Amino acid sequence: MTAPGEAARRKPTRRPTIKDIARRAGVSESAVSFALNDRPGVSQDTRARVRRVAEELGWQASSAARALSGERVGCVGLVLARPAQTLGVESFFLQLVSGIQEVLSARKIALLFQVVADLDTECALYRRWWAEGRVDGVLVVDPRTEDPRPVLLASLGLPAVVVGGLAAQPPDAPRPPATHPPLATVWADDAKAMATILDHLHALGHRRIAHVAGMPGLAHTERRIRSLRTEAELRGLDKRQVRSVTTDYSDAEGAEATRRILDTAEPPTAIIYDNDVMAVAGASVAAGRGIPVPDRLSIVAWDDSALCRVTHPRLTALVRDTPGFGRLAAQELLAVLDGGPLRTVQGELPQLEARESTGSPPAP
Known part of the structure; x- marks a missing residue:
């Protein structure tokens, strides 16, 4: 009978080596190396026997050894x-x-x-x-x-x-x-995605639009900011009424950006958020201030998720196959x-x- 704690004291199973395969197959270690690496120098029968033994022992080539030999490490x-x-x-x-x-x-x-x-x-x-x-x-x-x-x-x-x-x-x-x-x-195509959002908001009648963007310095953040400005100009919107603020994508910064935006002299009637988490945080800020969505503020999330679909009201969002x-x-x-x-x-x-x-x- 196994003593209590004996299993915990057992040493981990040792990885099988080329030497183990050679011993079991009854061949030299060099023959094993030739067989497993598809090199000439062993018969087909020996190659098949070595590979069968290697599979039985659960042998796998070491990633470090493959790297040293210039092979892929997987x-x-x-x-x-x-x-x-x-x-x-x-x-x-x-x-x-x-x-x-x-x-x-x-x-x-x-x-x-x-x-x-x-x-x-x-x-x-x-x-x-x-x-x-x-x-x-x-x-x-x-x-x-x-x-x-x-x-x-x-x-x-x-x-x-x-x-x-x-x-x-x-x-x-x-x-x-x-x-x-x-x-x-x-x-x-972030530019076309932003154009789709602007088409929707502009058709609804929005002219004061804010964008709570992601991290500054990211290429897609800059593309979205630039596209918002371009699309707003194409629609004849006042550039002073369309603006972006950057964040770290977190709910905390999304909420704080929303507070700052809503505290301006002419707050926007619509806010675009660069992810679902910030959009939900922004909706919570609006609710806490008694600002009904969408009657006084429309909200769009760049990425759709379960959060967007369970929030009340459900959030308009860009749906893509991530x-x-x-x-x-x-x-x-x-x-x-x-x-x-x-x-x-x-x-x-x-x-x-x-x-x-x-x-x-x-x-x-």
Whole structure:
């Protein structure tokens, strides 16, 4: 009978080695190496016997050994340089990662995911992963307007796919290769998405519109801010009545931005929020001040989620296939690792789903 606590004292099961396979198969260790690495020097019968024994023992090639030999390690990396506290309730990245993982798991490729404090730490992590041979390639999220990562990854020769698109350059501006080396990219059309929202609000009669944006310096934040201004100008709106404020994407900053906006001399009749969490926080601020939604204030969330659909009133939101965007990014990275060309691929344009949080503005 096993004594109490004996199982806890047992040593962990040792990983099988090439020596174990050689002993069980009755061949030399070099013969095992030849057989498992598809090298000549052993008969077909020996190769089959070695592989059968390796499978019986549950042997897997060491990722460190594969890295030293120049082979793939079966792992790709994803680093997120954002305040960790802003990720707890935001559904976007969870859905994105689920799509990425769906594609990778089908190829039995692992995802190494890490949250870091800032961009410098992210770059240092890429250097370490490259030096240690930890990953075959990386998915780069949150492109910046001034982004050091493309140059770094190109200099390391580490395959990468940028998720979201690099900062747009003016059409007549040169793009020096040293500044923007070619990288595979999957991107979403933030400009058209913002135009869809403006079409909806403008048709309802809104002329004073605020935008509670995400983190400053992110390429997609700048694109959305710029697109809001452009679309407002195209519709003849007073630029003083259409403005954006940046935040860290958290509910706390979303709520604080809403308070500041509502305290202005001419508060907006509609607010666009760059994620679902801030939109719900903004709706809560409005409710606390006795401002009915949508009778006095319309609210739009950039990303749809269960939060938008269970809030009362339900929030108008951009609906997109975020897991599908993650799948697209992972597929592009695997294509690059398989020797494919560096492509720029556009994701599906999100569609605006009008719900109860948007309506006509109050009469002047």
